[in-house]
Amino acid sequence: MAQTKKKRRSKHRGNAAGVIESRGRTGRPPSAAERKLSDKELAAQRRRERMMREPTWKSASTRAALAAVVFGVLLVLAFQTPIAQAVPLTAMVFLFYIPLGYYTDQFIYKRRVKSEAAKAGKAATATKPKAKVK
DSSP states (O other): OOOSSOOOOOEEETTTSSOEEEOOOOSOOOOOOHHHHOOOHHHHHHHHHHHTTTHHHHHHHHHHHHHHHHHHHHHHHHHHHOHHHHHHHHHHHHHHHHHHHHHHHHHHHHHHHHHHHHHHHHHHHHHHHOOOOO
């Protein structure tokens, strides 16, 4: 039986200047390190870099604002609290969550840095040749 759908063919298209552009990635060429890494490894590396960033007050206040908004909406909708009472409670939660979030992030960051240093130390000792004992 003959095929009903024609297979899609890859096309090269010229632009106004007559230059032919290929499909796919047309941005900057990837570096040698990026070319070597697979997509999963690249995603894991980006995640590691993001997780190893030092905590900031800005990130803590952004997270606190989001949590306070959710808290305020829950107060008004789920618990049917009057808006006049919900606003001060929401502001208090916001002010409470900022330092709580920052110091929690700082604690986790310090633990992660210590863990990475220990991993690096173990890797360094594993590659060094052992001294002979007489």
